[in-house]
Amino acid sequence: MKIAVLGFGTVGAGIHEMLQKAEGLEPGPVWVRRGKADEAWKTDDFDRILADPSIDAVAEAIGGTDPAYGLAKRTLESGRHFVTANKMLVAEYGLELQKIADRSGAAFLFSAACGGGVPLLHNLALARRGDEIVSVKGILNGTTNYMLDRMQTEGLGYEEALKQAQALGYAEADPSADVSGLDALRKIRLASAVAFGILPDGCLHEGIENVSAEDIRFYQSKGLVLRLIAKAARTEEGVSAHVEPVLFARNAAEAAVSLNNNLAVYEGRFCGRIGLSGQGAGRYPTASAVIRDLESILSGARRMLPEKTVRAAADNGSEKYRCYLRLTEAFAGLFPGAERLEQSTADGSLRLLTKPLPADRMHAAAAEIRKKGGCISFAALEE
Amino acid sequence: MKIAVLGFGTVGAGIHEMLQKAEGLEPGPVWVRRGKADEAWKTDDFDRILADPSIDAVAEAIGGTDPAYGLAKRTLESGRHFVTANKMLVAEYGLELQKIADRSGAAFLFSAACGGGVPLLHNLALARRGDEIVSVKGILNGTTNYMLDRMQTEGLGYEEALKQAQALGYAEADPSADVSGLDALRKIRLASAVAFGILPDGCLHEGIENVSAEDIRFYQSKGLVLRLIAKAARTEEGVSAHVEPVLFARNAAEAAVSLNNNLAVYEGRFCGRIGLSGQGAGRYPTASAVIRDLESILSGARRMLPEKTVRAAADNGSEKYRCYLRLTEAFAGLFPGAERLEQSTADGSLRLLTKPLPADRMHAAAAEIRKKGGCISFAALEE
Structure with a gap:
């Protein structure tokens, strides 16, 4: 060929x-x-x-x-x-x-469009035909994983970590698509299309721009590791799709993803949780995904999108998580029932642990606080 | 169909x-x-x-x-x-x-014959056609991983861990194929056939029967996590294939594989290291691998063995590793230049850290020591 x-x-x-x-x-x-x-x-x-x-x-x-x-x-x-x-x-x-x-x-x-060298879409496309995929999630942006890894292993601040990532060619001069979570969101939308036949619109993304060195120290004091996670899942109404910082126990597979590596995990009703990891970007990893697609065409493959795939608004109101927050004290009332943890030293803002709340509520609250001039940094708790 | x-x-x-x-x-x-x-x-x-x-x-x-x-x-x-x-x-x-x-x-x-629900063989077969696979290795036996996990997280001894695994249905009444490493070896031989076109004979396997609770405590004191690893790799002479306990740093992906999960990692010249994890056994994970094979036949797939695949003796004399040993003192001379670490308390045997030595030398020395009535427990160091 x-x-x-x-x-x-x-x-x-x-x-x-x-x-x-x-x-x-x-x-x-x-x-x-x-x-x-x-x-x-x-x-x-x-x-x-x-x-x-x-x-x-x-x-x-x-x-x-x-x-x-x-x-x-x-x-x-x-x-x-x-x-x-x-x-x-x-x-x-x-x-x-x-x-x-x-x-x-x-x-x-289009395997190489999501996860670079990680063979996620190809495997999803095959698995969904004989199984029922429940969720797909993972670390799909190597730039931000590199930055979070440096912040957590070397104690770097956000700006220093970004400079290191740029010096190594992992981050572009304008890093906004990576650090805002938009790049990871684009990828999880494609994974959702392949897994569920729904390309979700109106998805939510919180990146890592608001994560401080002090936040990292606080999470570490709780034995937690921070990763930027993109997730799509079946809900009663359709599919959810969102990106946000998520906290994992130190022995979780996500915590072991170092440097600019990626890890995607899909869960099927029958196959259980399947993890796929590798380099999410770079010349040869990305090229190797393109070559795998071409080889699979030689073996007869023709598509990865399910027939009748549609665009639909994401349903981010069903899935709930608890979040650790650092926020301007005046906005604490937006999170009724949240547990007060400590007064943050540097800027006098509060740390809270919320009750379980839907993803769309959390993202909307963060947007509202920022619109009104307040600060907030949040991370969902994987439980 | x-x-x-x-x-x-x-x-x-x-x-x-x-x-x-x-x-x-x-x-x-x-x-x-x-x-x-x-x-x-x-x-x-x-x-x-x-x-x-x-x-x-x-x-x-x-x-x-x-x-x-x-x-x-x-x-x-x-x-x-x-x-x-x-x-x-x-x-x-x-x-x-x-x-x-x-x-x-x-x-x-025959995807389901190696790794159960983990889509290793299918991905290897696709990757090898456009890339050059350098090595395949991983945790391919869920029973022994469960036992090692319990020994390391709960402080159980070998016998207690085995009893727990049997009670949960993870280990059979006669667990010898699992605990001796033979099951993992059979699987890595198939992976070698798919990745390299060589089904290796005369491979080596050391299981976990000689790993004691005291060994585990010693490894933990060095910050290391023990896993049973099956590995096949290209060598100048052909392929190596062996199974043995291997020690990893706590933040390695292998260390994060808990309970009876499996993790396989293949490395390609272009794609880099690709990890695949999931349930290596059980009704639905194994059935889902069979179903994926059937779906891929529908898409045109016909084979996973490369054309002209041959049987050949494994070459286990090229790859070298350092090992931690616990052995009857009289046999210390078999490991010239090894570093003496401590006198083990329970049975008066020695602990050594060897110089790098080939896999076949290590396995042969262990066989010789046991033949002569001595004891040895060894674990290779992942470096």
């Missing part, structure tokens, strides 16, 4: 390199932006790829939705298989692209 | 139940031993299954090699797909069954 690669950045170059050796796969031309085709095997003319009957599949690693969306559409309309590492593309246009693939009989796979 | 199930014990009944709901799969008759066909959908006549053209596949959960081998052969010769949870069958006859499957075009898959 001959594969054209779109994009020759970090991931695209990795895919092109791995194609040289992969069983049954063969590298075709690499598409690059206008004027960047500086080698005979590169082209900036997508029509040439579509006109070449020897090309069976296209692997996309451009990122963003323009021109990726147009090229994806044209690839699938031509009956060629399309594999992508692009979570924005799939979250935005995945359902539409699946319909085109269904019509033309082409494969549409 | 209609599936006949062979055997109606714990796993067979689980498969039959899951088939009622799995997408694209349909339960056929269940084959049981002569005289046990007490329901209309059971039969003790395998000819009836072969004579039924509506049956596309057979899922075997009898265990052992007789009559499983004969039934497997006849299934594959008839062109029907064959899926099994039977590690003895695959270790003994897998290469021969694969040849029959190749001739008839049928699928031959």
Whole structure:
């Protein structure tokens, strides 16, 4: 099977390199932006790829939705298989692209868009057909895991941890998509689509920007380890989907995820809890996920989205958790029945442990407090 | 796709139940031993299954090699797909069954034979085609992990831990295959066949029978956690394959594997280290692995053994590790340069930390000491 690669950045170059050796796969031309085709095997003319009957599949690693969306559409309309590492593309246009693939009989796979090298989506897609998936959750952003790991093992503050992550190339110059939890949220939305056939909208994300070195010391004094967790689960109304800092016991598998590693755990009614870990980003881990998708096309795989997958508003009102809070004292009344723990020394704010409350209530309260000029840092308790 | 199930014990009944709901799969008759066909959908006549053209596949959960081998052969010769949870069958006859499957075009898959519900073999088979697998290792026996976990968290001795495991149904009345490491070795041999195309013979296994409560306390005093690890790796000469107790730092992923859970980790040149965890045994986890194999046949999968897989003697002379030893003092000279740590109180034996030595030297020394009436307990250091 001959594969054209779109994009020759970090991931695209990795895919092109791995194609040289992969069983049954063969590298075709690499598409690059206008004027960047500086080698005979590169082209900036997508029509040439579509006109070449020897090309069976296209692997996309451009990122963003323009021109990726147009090229994806044209690839699938031509009956060629399309594999992508692009979570924005799939979250935005995945359902539409699946319909085109269904019509033309082409494969549409996107393992690398969620969890990088961690084989989450592929396994979810297989498991859900014979089992009933109850939940999918995990550490899906390596940048923030690296930062939290440094904060907890070296006592670094948020800013220092961010600088270290940037120096190592784990965080971008503008880290906002990572540290706000948005990147992890995009990934868990795709996992939800694959596991439940529902691509949830209106999901909630709290990142790690409000986690201080003092918060970490407090959690450590309770024997707890902090991780940024993305979670999607079946509810009576549909699916929940949210991202927030979560506290684990020191002997939990999540606590053992160091540096920029990822860990995803899905739970099936029959199979129980299955954990999958590895590198969530980087040239070769991400490229290896693309290559696995291509190999599984060779074995006959055609889709990972269930038939009749729909978009629907997330239901974040059912699942409840207790949270540790540090907040401006004036807002303590928003959490009736919460246990008062200590007066935080640095800024005089309070620490509370709430009663179990729904995820949407917790996120809404945090938004309200910040809107009114107050401070809040929260972390859910895994129990 | 209609599936006949062979055997109606714990796993067979689980498969039959899951088939009622799995997408694209349909339960056929269940084959049981002569005289046990007490329901209309059971039969003790395998000819009836072969004579039924509506049956596309057979899922075997009898265990052992007789009559499983004969039934497997006849299934594959008839062109029907064959899926099994039977590690003895695959270790003994897998290469021969694969040849029959190749001739008839049928699928031959055996995910459930290694790791139970943990999707190790399926992922290895996919990964190895586009990557170069360097090693596969992990906690592949839930019984011994449960026992080691109890010994380390509750301070139980070996005998008490075994009794608890038996009371919970995790260990059999005759636990020797589990506690000797033989069960884990059988599984890692299958993983080696899938990852490297080499089914290794002459492998080494040290179990947990010689691990005392005092050993555990000593390891804990060094901040180390003990696990029984099966490992296969590429070497210059072929592949290594051995099982032994291994010591990990407290924050290692292996240390977080509690109770009777399993964790397998494979390392690829490109994908890096991928971890897979879950329940390694039990009705539904094992049945769910069989169902995943059947679903992947529906998507086009036909094999997990690489073409030209061979049997070959394991090469356990290349890989080296340091070991903690407790041994009868008279045999200390077998480990030149080893560091003397303490005189063990209970029986006056010595504790040593060896220099790095090859796995086959360590296992041979232990066999020699025991043959001569001495005692030894050893654990390799993960470094």
